Amino acid sequence: PPQITEGTEFFSQAYTPSTANCDLYIFCTANVYERTNVADDTGMALFISDNTSALKVVTDYISGDQNVVHGSFCVIAHKMPSWGVSEKTFSLRMHKADSVNYAAFGYAQQKYGASTHASLFSIEEIST
Numbered sequence: 001p002p003q004i005t006e007g008t009e010f011f012s013q014a015y016t017p018s019t020a021n022c023d024l025y026i027f028c029t030a031n032v033y034e035r036t037n038v039a040d041d042t043g044m045a046l047f048i049s050d051n052t053s054a055l056k057v058v059t060d061y062i063s064g065d066q067n068v069v070h071g072s073f074c075v076i077a078h079k080m081p082s083w084g085v086s087e088k089t090f091s092l093r094m095h096k097a098d099s100v101n102y103a104a105f106g107y108a109q110q111k112y113g114a115s116t117h118a119s120l121f122s123i124e125e126i127s128t
Contacts, residue, residue, distance in 0.1 A: 019125070
């Protein structure tokens, strides 16, 4: 699996579960795109601070054709048990892309703005 030193981190958030007796359901999305033709595949990975290997990875193949979308709307859904009530940090890293949350037909352009394509990161606790 990808390691926490690979790719470019674009999101990081500390989290403390409210109880040890629950499962965590993690859902995150991001537009992972390229502004220039840097690769024909892109990806996103979810990490947690006490593990150097990715918890979950999503990848996509994109064409080198200038007239198509150069990126992916990446979605990760992950379930894991609570580790207790101590703080850990989740992070998202992108692979082989040079922009996050800019979108367009063709290459991503900053004029469309990250705020209009903001990432979603949510954690839901379900009692066990």
